[in-house]
Amino acid sequence: GAPTKQIDNVLRTKKIRALKQYLDSNPGSCPMSVPVTGRVEGKPWKQALDFTEAASLMRHLGTAAFIVMSYLTGMRPQEVLGLRTGCCPDPDSGQHLINGHIYKTATDENGNHRSEGELRDVPWVAITPVVNAIRVLERIVDDGALLFDGTSHDFINRRKFTGSVTFSAWRERIEDFAAWASGLATDLGRPHETVPSDPHGAIGTERFRRTLAWHIARRPGGLVALAIQYGHLRTAISGGYASRSRDGIHDLLDIETARATADTLATLHDDLAEGVGISGPAARRAIHAASHGPTFAGTILSARAARDLLENPSLAIHDNPKAYLMCVYNQEKALCHRLAGQQKAPSLDRCQPTCANITRTDHHAAQLTALADVLEKQAGALTPAPMGKRLQARAERLRALAENHHRGRLTLAEASA
Ligand code: SF4
Structure with a gap:
C-alpha cells in the first residue's frame, strides 16, 4: 500500500544496496492470480x-x-x-x-x-x-x-x-x-x-x-493438418472477394505455383533422361510435359511468366508426395472435384486412387515398397491384432500399387519407339 513516490525515494537512497542484497538472498517468484488456459x-x-x-x-x-x-x-x-x-x-x-x-x-x-x-x-x-x-x-x-x-x-x-x-x-x-x-x-x-x-x-x-505462397503452392507432404489448412487458405484467399483483385498475394501465389510446376517438370525430365520408368494412365501426357522441363527451369521471375506456364494445360503437372504420385491435371478427368465441381487446380489432399490423371515413377514405387516394409514390421507381434491387421492390409495395398507400376512402366526410349 506504500505510494510509488515513497518507494522511489527509498530506492534512490543508500538503502538501495541493502535492498538489492536482500533481493539477492531472498529470490522468489511473484505468481499472478491469472488462470493459465493455454x-x-x-x-x-x-x-x-x-x-x-x-x-x-x-x-x-x-x-x-x-x-x-x-x-x-x-x-x-x-x-x-x-x-x-x-x-x-x-x-x-x-x-x-x-x-x-x-x-x-x-x-x-x-x-x-x-x-x-x-x-x-x-x-x-x-x-x-x-x-x-x-x-x-x-x-x-x-x-x-x-x-x-x-x-x-x-x-x-x-x-x-x-x-x-x-x-x-x-x-x-x-x-x-x-x-x-x-x-x-x-x-x-x-x-x-x-x-x-x-x-x-x-x-x-x-x-x-x-512463405505462405510457397507453402500453399507446395503443400508439405506428410503434414496432413497443414496441407488441409493451406488448401483452405488457397480457397479462402483466392476465392470470393479476394479473387476480384490480381494484386498482392495472388501474384506471389502464381509465381510459387509456377515454380513448383517448373521444378516438377525439370526433375521428371532429368529422371526420364536417366532411364527412370513411368507408369499410370497419365504417363504419356507426363512424358510430353516433361520434354518442356528445361525451357522453364529458372525462368519464373515474374507474375506474367508464371501465368504463361500455368495457363498451358499440357504442362499442368503437380507433385503429390503424400499420395506417392504425380497428378497430370486434366480438369475433365479429375475425380477429386466430383462433388466440388470443376476447378482450375487439383485438390491434392482429396486425390482418388482410380483417377485417370495419375502417374508414378520408379521413385514413387520405391517409396511405396519402403513404406510397406515399415508397416509390415509394425504389424508384428507387439501390435494388438486388429491394428496389426489394418497395418498389414495397408502394406498390401501399397505393395500392389508398386507392383502395378512395375508391370506397366515405360521408359523414355520405349515411349518414343
Ligand atoms: S484425383 Fe488426384 S490425380 Fe486426379 S486430378 Fe485430383 S489430385 Fe489429380
Whole structure:
C-alpha cells in the first residue's frame, strides 16, 4: 500500500544496496492470480504467470499476433500495421473479412501520394487464427487505435510513440520471439519445435507472405493438418472477394505455383533422361510435359511468366508426395472435384486412387515398397491384432500399387519407339 513516490525515494537512497542484497538472498517468484488456459499436449504450458515476466510476455503476445496476421493473410507488413480496431467485424454469415488500407498506390486527384493510405476496395479474408489475433490486439489497444499502436505495445519501457511499432523494432521483436519460443520448446521437452537459426539472417517482416505462397503452392507432404489448412487458405484467399483483385498475394501465389510446376517438370525430365520408368494412365501426357522441363527451369521471375506456364494445360503437372504420385491435371478427368465441381487446380489432399490423371515413377514405387516394409514390421507381434491387421492390409495395398507400376512402366526410349 506504500505510494510509488515513497518507494522511489527509498530506492534512490543508500538503502538501495541493502535492498538489492536482500533481493539477492531472498529470490522468489511473484505468481499472478491469472488462470493459465493455454495447453501443450493437454497440459498447461506453464504453472503460473509471474508478475516479473508479464511485460515481456505481453510483448511476445503482440509479436505473435503480428506473425499470425502477416503469415496467414498474405498482407504486406505496412497493411498489417495500418489496421485499426473494428477492422474485422463479426459477419452475419460467411467468412470474416478485414477492411485494410493500401499505401503504396494511394494517390489524391492530383496524383500526389497520400501517406495516410486509402481504404482497400477488396477486403482480405481472415481465417480463425487471424480473427483471434485481432481480438487479442483489440484488448491491448484503445478503441479506434491502430492494432499495433507504438505506445500501447511498449510494455517494457512505457514510452510515448506516434503511429505503429516501426519495421526495425519488428525485426528485433521477431528475433526475440523466436528465441523465447525456442527456449520454451526446450523447457517443455520439445526440441524438435525450436526455431532453427537462419543462414539468410533475420526473419524480418517481408518473408511471411512469400512463405505462405510457397507453402500453399507446395503443400508439405506428410503434414496432413497443414496441407488441409493451406488448401483452405488457397480457397479462402483466392476465392470470393479476394479473387476480384490480381494484386498482392495472388501474384506471389502464381509465381510459387509456377515454380513448383517448373521444378516438377525439370526433375521428371532429368529422371526420364536417366532411364527412370513411368507408369499410370497419365504417363504419356507426363512424358510430353516433361520434354518442356528445361525451357522453364529458372525462368519464373515474374507474375506474367508464371501465368504463361500455368495457363498451358499440357504442362499442368503437380507433385503429390503424400499420395506417392504425380497428378497430370486434366480438369475433365479429375475425380477429386466430383462433388466440388470443376476447378482450375487439383485438390491434392482429396486425390482418388482410380483417377485417370495419375502417374508414378520408379521413385514413387520405391517409396511405396519402403513404406510397406515399415508397416509390415509394425504389424508384428507387439501390435494388438486388429491394428496389426489394418497395418498389414495397408502394406498390401501399397505393395500392389508398386507392383502395378512395375508391370506397366515405360521408359523414355520405349515411349518414343
Ligand atoms: S484425383 Fe488426384 S490425380 Fe486426379 S486430378 Fe485430383 S489430385 Fe489429380
